[in-house]
Amino acid sequence: MRKKPYLIDGIIGNGRMLLGLTKNGEIQRLAWPRIDGLDQVNRQWAGFVTEDESDIHFFHEDAYQHEQAYIEDTNILQTNHNNEIYNIEQLDYVLPNQDVWVRDFMIKNISSVEKKPTFVYFSDSSLQSQRRFQTTMFDVRNDRLSHYYRDTAMVIAASAQITSYQAGKAFEQLMQNNLEGREILNDSEGVFTIDLGSIPPGESRKVSFFISLASSEEEAAILVDNAKQTGEKTLREATTNYWHMILDKREKRNIPDKVVNDLYKRSILTFHLLQNKETGAFIAGPEVDEDYDYSGGYAYCWGRDAAFIASAVDAAGYHDSVSKFYRFVLTTQNPEGYWDQRHYTDGVLAPTWGIQIDETGSIVWGMNQHYQQTKDEAFRKEIWPSVKKAADFLVSFVDLETGLPMPSKDLWEKREGEHLYSTAAVYGGLMGAASIAKVEGELDVAEAYRKQAEKMKEAVITKGWNDEKDHFNRSLKLSLTKGQYEEAKEAGKKVSITENEKGVKNYILYEDLTPDISLLGLSYPFEMIEETDEQMIKTANVIELTCTSKIVGGVERFPGDVYIGGNPWLISTLWLSIYKFRTGKKDKAIELFSWTTEHANHLGLMPEQIDKETNQPAWVMPLTWSHAMYVLTIKELV
Incomplete structure (x- = not known):
């Protein structure tokens, strides 16, 4: 599979299918059957065969200038491709309730002479992110191209009649303008062309493509056939209305x-x-x-x-x-x-690469925030057993020496230690759990959570503050490499070494003095320390200055x-x-x-x-x- 760019410019989808496209309208990734699913596409390119059949220009390439915008208040992406001959409007969107990606192309001849373009659609699948074991077929009777691998199938059809095609080993043959009409091959590539007929100066032609994904070729074909029968105009209107309804x-x-x-x-x-x-x-x-x-x-x-x-x-x-x-x-x-x-x-x-205790605190905090906004009593009753189990764990997950949560990874997922941001998140979680426990009538439990949260706050204020630097530390008991430990020791910093039951050494720096934007989390959103508290103000000032x-x-x-x-x-x-x-x-x-x-x-x-x-x-x-x-x-x- 080709190495894809890290940066994309636009996304479309429906909550199951998620596509990423560039500013030139080129598809880069298609996740399915979930938005975090495997990438199902290597390349899907649209373009023209030149009239003398000497070359192929794909719309995303530099032969065109590109403009892009979402249709207002929708997730329908419009990309315009312009050169001295054509203005091409490309619309990409996914149907809200069906796993069908629709691509509408409006081709306008802006030259002074009649044009007879041949439209090319090339598809190179990577079903389940595989390059091997793919099969590509062209169904002559039903005029559609299919890819399948195990229990994943993609079917592509067009609104206009397909003129020529090839299943398998398609790109090389396409570039040689020599499509052989092969109907099936165990290969990932397929291509077809459409004769758009004559386009006089100033006139336009329209063609649409319907691309579906399903667990079988039969299911995917049904989706495509239904979309094709419904028509792009109705599909686009329904998709537009859906996103407008969401925003309303x-x-x-x-x-x-x-x-x-x-x-x-x-x-x-x-x-x-x-x-x-x-x-x-x-x-x-x-x-x-x-x-x-x-x-x-x-x-x-x-x-x-x-x-x-x-x-x-x-x-x-x-x-x-x-x-x-x-x-x-x-x-x-x-x-x-x-x-x-x-x-x-x-x-x-x-x-995963380790527990990050701020996440548990954040989730419980968030559950309470949601309940406070909605006052949904059924929701509260449903979450209470989970909240209690989480809060009980947070109460137990405490370093008795520092009063902070025991070492875990920080929110940036890099450093092992006892982090003040993580402490604030745990504080927020415990206070949220206390609030819910009180409504549940478990007053002793609520008080226990509140007291533990207040102890953590006190530990942050007393042990997390650095008088010399005049701001909060980022962390206590930060894990180091052996080399970092030696450097810190040489610099006179407070360090120590511990061993686990297997004799593995952990090199520790007691105070990590680095200013970090996450220290604002002590105030927002977890409200452990008031925004106007002098220590908080000093810390925020240092963050602004250094970051x-x-x-x-x-x-x-x-x-x-x-x-x-x-x-x-x-x-x-x-x-x-x-x-x-x-x-x-x-x-x-x-x-x-x-x-x-x-x-x-x-x-x-x-x-x-x-x-x-x-x-x-x-x-x-x-x-x-x-x-x-x-x-x-x-x-x-x-």
Whole structure:
């Protein structure tokens, strides 16, 4: 399979199928049967055979200039391809309730002479992310191309009659303009052409393609046949109406700035693409690093990200979606009471590299936040056993020496230690559990959770504060490599060595002094320490001073960050914006918020990071957490 670019520009889908496309309208990935499913497509290219049959121009290539936008208030993506001969309008969308991807092409002849283009559609499948064992077929009687591998099938049909075709070994034959009419081969490639007839100057021709996925060729064929029979006009209208209906349910906010209001709506539409329609699980983003080249991947459900996302979705008015998410969460809880790092959206445990205790705290905090917003008593009763089990675990997961939660990975998933952000999340979870326990009538249990939370707060204030640096530490008992330990010891820092029962040494730095944007989590959203507390203000000032990106603006996670070059993140910038607003620094809050608004891409999608040198999106587009923080910031500012 070809190596695909890490950055995509647009997404479409229906909560089961998720597609990522470039700004040129080229499909890069198609996840199915879940939004975190395997990539089913290697290449699907559309283009023209030149009239002298000497060459093929695919629309996504540099022979055309490209413009792209979503159709307003929908997840229908329009890409225009223009040159001196043709204006080509391409629409891509997925049917809301069927796993059918529709591609509409309107071809206008803008030259001064009649044209007779031959339309080419080339498909190279990677069903279940396999390059081997694929079979491609062309059904002459029903005029459609199919791929299948085991229990996955893709079927492609067109609104116009197909002229020529080839199943298997198709690309080379296509480039030689020598399609042989082969009907079946155990190969991944297939192609067909359509004669569009004569197009006089100024006139247009339309052709549409229907691409379905199902567990068998027969099922996929039925989906395609039904779509073809319904027709692209009706399908597009139904899809448009569906997304308008979704937006009509949003929390209406008085947002005078049209750009901000459009980004608010785009965030809502994005949430609906990145939530599994059947289970309710949110993913961190569409997958762009499936080989784990620079990360551990993104198309998974993390409790941490999802708790923020759910809070934003609640703020946007979609309470049923949030209830569905937390019901999914109930099914993934570990028997001991905590939640593992991340899951697939069907609830199966995903690849993991260690417990991250802030996630358990965040989930319980989020459950209570949702209950407080909705006062849904049935929901409260349903979650209470899970909340109690989680809170009991959090009470037990305490280092008696420091009073903080025992060592685990931090929210950036890099460092093992006792992190102040994680402590704040656990505090928020315990206080949320106490609130629910009180409503349940379990007053002693509620008091026990509250007392444990207050003990953690006291430990943060007394042991987490660094008098010399005049700000909160990022962590206590940070695990080091042996080399880092030797350097720290040589520098006179407080270090120690412990051993487990197998004699494996753990090298520990007692205080990690690094300023980190996550320290704002002590205040927002977990409300462990007041925004106006002197220690909090000093810490926030140090974060602003040391984490503001010098060239392009925005806020980095922490000094010395090297992930994808160490760039400003949108969530970091918005986190500081919220803090500034809550402490009365409205002008600065708006400045940071505006920076984020300006760094959405041309479609209104928000990346994880902005390159600190080029000022362009640097990684993962869109990041669901970025959109969540944007909505949460709107909630604060508007």
